[in-house]
Amino acid sequence: MDCKEKAFQWVDTHHDDMISLWKQMVSIDSGIGVKEGGMEMGNLCAGILEKLGFSIRRYSFEKCGDTIIGERGDLSKPYPILMGHMDTVFYEGEPKKRPFTIKDGVAYGPGVLDMKGGDCIALSVLTALHEAGFDFPCKVILVADEEPAHCFSNNPEIIEKESKGAKCAFNFETGFPDHDITVQRRxxxxxxxxxxxxxxxxxxxxxxxxxxxxxxxxxxxxxxxxxxxxxxxxxxxxxxxxxxxxxxxxxxxxxxxxxxxxxxxxxxxxxxxxxxxxxxxxxxxxxxxxxxxxxxDVMERIPGNMELLKIAQEVAKEEGWPVPGPKLCGGGSDAAYTCKMGVPTLCSMGVEGEFNHTVEEYANVDSLFARAKLAIGILLKVGEKQS
Ligand SMILES: [Zn+2]
The missing domain is CATH 3.30.70.360 (Alpha-Beta Plaits)
Incomplete structure (x- = not known):
């Protein structure tokens, strides 16, 4: 079995583990201005990353959870960034009111789509590749106040600073039911x-x-x-x-x-x-x-974004999956700041669903696994092209 097959097999045999991590994340109350929940999410993610060989640095703020920077390997060599936010758009108490539930293959709960499903995918992908023996140089950036546009931090500057020298970046934001991947945001x-x-x-x-x-x-x-x-x-x-x-x-x-x-x-x-x-x-x-x-800021459609999308499309074609097209998205994300630094970036790599920022928010459970495999395929191809 090659590395890809091993990593795919990890995903296929760990559906329950992935769902329970997803559930654990949605159950943490990391709504707007809930610093404690932001910290809890950060600690959870940092703990997982440490087990995968990452060293952790933190940026701390008065009114929101820490920004977690995970680093592994020789970052003087080309490396990808996996990124996301750990907060949700809701206010304190929401996970108690609307706990994580799955019904008929659809998951509900605050941030289930935006973007705790994506956080879960990013960490699961790293776990699957680690188990498959592919511990590539990598940086992870997780912030805790994306939803209120970083009003509690200087995270945009931090992301810009931290992304200097990266080869490419993947933001595991809200995915779309049409499977398209965001290459540009207003x-x-x-x-x-x-x-x-x-x-x-x-x-x-x-x-x-x-x-x-x-x-x-x-x-x-x-x-x-x-x-x-x-x-x-x-x-x-x-x-x-x-x-x-x-x-x-x-x-x-x-x-x-x-x-x-x-x-x-x-x-x-x-x-x-x-x-x-x-x-x-x-x-x-x-x-x-x-x-x-x-x-x-605008996530500018820099040429490298389209090159990365091509890699995603190649993976999808090879595996016989729906081929993602390029999406221009109206909503902002932290992908703006990696693109600003000239780092080719794909966004909306997370679980697929609709109605984020509302109580109708839902995510398709199968997309948790499909999107994890897509990211694994892309990361392996990016790795091949680097070596
Ligand atoms: Zn989001």
Whole structure:
């Protein structure tokens, strides 16, 4: 039996072990801002990696779990990165409310798809290849605050720094039922606009008032008009709050927006367009402020991504599996930061399913094993091409 056959056999004979690791991960409450759960996930993954010969480094933060860096072998030689996030989009208590369950070949639970299934695949693939005797040089990067766009850390910089010198990277994010693999993702810029007017009694002294809501209403229309699908960008004014009572001119209004774009080069221009709208005064006496809150860079479709996809396609063809096509994904991921460093990257390598970020989230159980084998095939081919 060659290395690939041995690793495939490991997957075939360890379905229960893989599912129980998946279940263990989903049961850990690593929702947004739940540092303890993030730490628990990190410790679980670090423990598995150590058994596979990885040494562990950590970056620690005040408000989220550690970033886990696992390293094995001589990293002065070409090596792949396996990466993922350990947090989920849900808030504390969700795994208790909706525990991991499997029904008719479909798995449910918070983060089952996004992306604890993928975390489980990454670690299982490393285990299978280790058992098959292929302990290749490799780095693993796992972060604990991807869902809130790293608002608790400087993980984007860490990923960029840690990916210097890597040959390629695989992010085990949410996979899709059509089996396609992400080679490009749009970026996301989140910002808040505040308008500051002057409150007044609308019966006694209406002319004294300066409506912060009126000002914002104009800005909403201008900002939403920036959407241009032909140019690959669209903006959403998603959350708004302002005013106090019906009989007072609103002195304050606040709005959170999300701008999606297709090229990192677009961002300065988009920021300029929004700033212009923020600076424009519609209601005399109202002032406005723009603050960037969070975001994701674009995962640029660098040429190496397509080369990697070709390898994935070769593996699928050879094995008689559905051949994955290239996907442009609207949502952001940490693949942006490896691509930014020029490291060819495939994303969406995780379990396949739908409706991530909602309580309807599900993942196909069979894809846990199919995707593990695909990753094994790709890693072995990448290894062959390196040696
Ligand atoms: Zn995710």
């Amino acid at each position: 970026g996301c810029w989140r910002f808040t606009i505040e308008t500051f007017g002057r409150g007044s009694h609308v019966g006694n002294d209406p002319k004294h008032g300066r409506s912060a809501i009126n000002e914002m209403a104009h800005k909403i229309l201008d900002i939403e008009a920036l959407t241009d699908y032909d140019k690959g960008y669209n903006v959403n004014c998603g959350v708004i709050e302002g005013g106090t009572v019906p009989n007072a001119t609103p002195a304050y209004c606040k709005m959170d927006c999300d701008f999606r774009y297709i090229s990192n080069d677009d961002l300065p221009k988009l920021k300029e367009m929004v700033q212009k709208i923020v600076d424009h005064v519609y209601v005399d006496g109202v002032t406005s402020k723009l603050t960037t809150t969070e975001g994701f």
